[in-house]
Structures are given as structure tokens and as C-alpha cells.
Amino acid sequence: xxxxxxxxxxxxxxxxxxxxxxxxxxxxxxxxxxxxxxxxxxxxxxxxxxxxxxxxxxxxxxxxxxxxxxxxxxxxxxxxxxxxxxxxxxxxxxxxxxxxxxxxxxxxxxxxxxxxxxxxxxxxxxxxxxxxxxxxxxxxxxxxxxxxxxxxxxxxxxxxxxxxxxxxxxxxxxxxxxxxxxxxxxxxxxxxxxxxxxxxxxxxxxxxxxxxxxxxxxxxxxxxxxxxxxxxxxxxxxxxxxxxxxxxxxxxxxxxxxxxxxxxxxxxxxxxxxxxxxxxxxxxxxxxxxxxxxxxxxxxxxxxxxxxxxxxxxxxxxxxxxxxxxxxxxxxxxxxxxxxxxxxxxxxxxxxxxxxxxxxxxxxxxxxxxxxxxxxxxxxxxxxxx
Ligand SMILES: Cc1ncc(COP(=O)(O)O)c(C=O)c1O
Numbered sequence: 023x024x025x026x027x028x029x030x031x032x033x034x035x036x037x038x039x040x041x042x043x044x045x046x047x048x049x050x051x052x053x054x055x056x057x058x059x060x061x062x063x064x065x066x067x068x069x070x071x072x073x074x075x076x077x078x079x080x081x082x083x084x085x086x087x088x089x090x091x092x093x094x095x096x097x098x099x100x101x102x103x104x105x106x107x108x109x110x111x112x113x114x115x116x117x118x119x120x121x122x123x124x125x126x127x128x129x130x131x132x133x134x135x136x137x138x139x140x141x142x143x144x145x146x147x148x149x150x151x152x153x154x155x156x157x158x159x160x161x162x163x164x165x166x167x168x169x170x171x172x173x174x175x176x177x178x179x180x181x182x183x184x185x186x187x188x189x190x191x192x193x194x195x196x197x198x199x200x201x202x203x204x205x206x207x208x209x210x211x212x213x214x215x216x217x218x219x220x221x222x223x224x225x226x227x228x229x230x231x232x233x234x235x236x237x238x239x240x241x242x243x244x245x246x247x248x249x250x251x252x253x254x255x256x257x258x259x260x261x262x263x264x265x266x267x268x269x270x271x272x273x274x275x276x277x278x279x280x281x282x283x284x285x286x287x288x289x290x291x292x293x294x295x296x297x298x299x300x301x302x303x304x305x306x307x308x309x310x311x312x313x314x315x316x317x318x319x320x321x322x323x324x325x326x327x328x329x330x331x332x333x334x335x336x337x338x339x340x341x342x343x344x345x346x347x348x349x350x351x352x353x354x355x356x357x358x359x360x361x362x363x364x365x366x367x368x369x370x371x372x373x374x375x376x377x378x379x380x381x382x383x384x385x386x387x388x389x390x391x392x393x394x395x396x397x398x399x400x401x402x403x404x405x406x407x408x
Contacts, residue, residue: 045370053370070300090110093105101225112267119278128153133177135183193224198228201235218248223251224255227343255342259297262294334349347385356383
């Protein structure tokens, strides 16, 4: 897989000087934070985009049946579920959909349950829409995170709590929820009449034989369900700005479709349309290669930590291209940890506490890059605390 050196010259969020200054206090850093990858997109996607650019003009486009057919075949083959055309809607990003879901399907003041440490925008969206964050904190048992189902049952049964947002695979702790876990979640939502929102953006990056199950499998048991996903993580396409939501319940779906219409967000971008259809039709080989590289990179981290007898502990991911590193044996103050690791290593990592205080004394490292970069990065981090 080619790493495009030119990527570094793009105005990427992860190398934006003002962001680096603001968050890390300096600019000259190895950037292993924002969750996009360093890899050049799959050759067939690049080719199709080039052909589209040289083709005719850029009139108003719609998403043709061929895109849905490609998507349906992908979902059938990879996740064993049948997509229904009428149940899908597209929006520019998952946060856009989540914001509308909060505003239209819940009420101000409603409790929305999340499972921290978890992707920080869940919390931001809940707060910005004037809902209330309720936490069903994940438990770290040995070196694997688990759902505290007793606590979830309790939170779900509180009348003020109206929705649950899960992240599968889970960013940042790397769990890929099992069918047994998903089915317990569905059962709890059904018994307590909770809106279930499943963010499945990391669905294609599953590692070491783990297998991803979409919530769509359970739509026949509980259809107060919104699934948000996109191909951004799978094919390094976040800059293409497109996302998918699957809402099997007609009345819920109509509410969100009407809101997207109200803000004129249902339009089709010609380039994202081409990129997505090509990814579904011809992207599999590239994705398999990506997964192998990520697995190798996890093993490099394990090997380096072991070799250095480092007190940093790796929470081995089952999915996503992030690793979650445990610094609790070294530090007791999360701010001191962040400052020391950043300043001494010159590697930009996400601080664990950005994902909620439950992530304090952990850090997230993005490993969607070459093995060489990963080895360099982890060595610098090990050296920074040694
Ligand atoms: C769980 C999760 N959802 C959504 C997103 C971002 O979605 P989008 O690319 O549509 O803005 C991310 C990005 O890191 C994520 O981790």
C-alpha cells in the first residue's frame, strides 16, 4: 500500500499549526492523533475519481440505484444483513445525523446514555443540543473493557433517560461488541423503551479474527433504532464528507429525512458518489491489506513495550486503527502525563481524558501508518516516560 508523501502537504486537521499549538503547545510533532490514515486511497478509487473529473461537467447529481446495489452487496457479504433502500438516508457527516437525531427524536433535558471512555463528540452533541449526558462507564477487566450491564439496566430504567448511544467497534478502547453483548443491549432498550443509536463508523477495521455485527441484525427485535456509519475510516475518505444512516422505523426515518430536507443537506456530491461506489465494488483487497498492516502495527507496539520492559500497558484492540495505552503505572496526574509524554516524545497522541474522565491516565495512538512510523512513535513515547 502506498503512503503518499504529498499527504503531508495537504491542509489536514492533524497537522494544522494552530491546532497543534493549541492542543499540544508546539508544532513539530509526529502526528498520531486525529483518526484518519496516512495511506493513499485505493488505486481503483483514485482512478475512478480522476475519470470523473475529466468527464463532462458537474451538474446536479443524485445517488443512482447502482450505488445502492453496490452498498447492498457489501453489507450482505461483509455483515450478513439485507439493506433496504427505503431505510437509508445520507447526510454530510455522522455528527450531523446525530445532532438531528438528538433534536428531533429526543427532548431538551432528556438523559442520553453513553459508554465512556468514548468518542468525545457524543458528549459534545448531547450538551450542545441541551440534553443531559448519562454515563454507563465501561469496566476494565484485566486488559479488556466490558459493559457494566447492571448499571446499564439501572440507567435505562430511569424515566428521564431516553436514548443510548453505543460505539461499535468502540473508539477509543477498541472493543468489537459480541452478539451476546449486542443482544443484551437490545433487550434492555426494548424493555425500557430507549432509542438505540449505534455508531458503526469503524465497522470495517476488525482485527485478529474478531467479527463485527451490525445492530441491523436486531432491527426485527427493536426498531427504535438509528445506525450511523460511513466509509470514512474504512477507505481513508473522511474529507469526502458523506455518511449513511439506517433507520428501519418509518416514522422515525421520516422525521430525520424531513429535517435533512429542511436544511438542504440531502444533495449528492459527485466525487463522494463515485468514491463510495468504487470502494464498495473494488475496495476489498485494499481494505484487507489495511487490516493486515494495522494488525502488524499492533504487534510492533506489543513487541516494543515488551522489549523495553515498559510500564506502559497496551489494551490490545479488537477493532479500529487506534491503540489505547495505559499509563497508570507511571503517572497519577493526567495533565502531567499529557505534558510529559508530548514534550519529551514529540509525538502528538490523543489524551485519554478527552474521552471523558474515565480515560484519564490513558492515551490513544493512531496506528494507521507505516510500521516504521509506528515503531519510531512508540519508541519515542517509551523513552519519554522512561
Ligand atoms: C465513533 C465515531 N463516529 C464518528 C466519527 C466522525 O464521523 P464523520 O467522519 O462523519 O465526521 C468518528 C471520527 O473519529 C468516530 O470515531
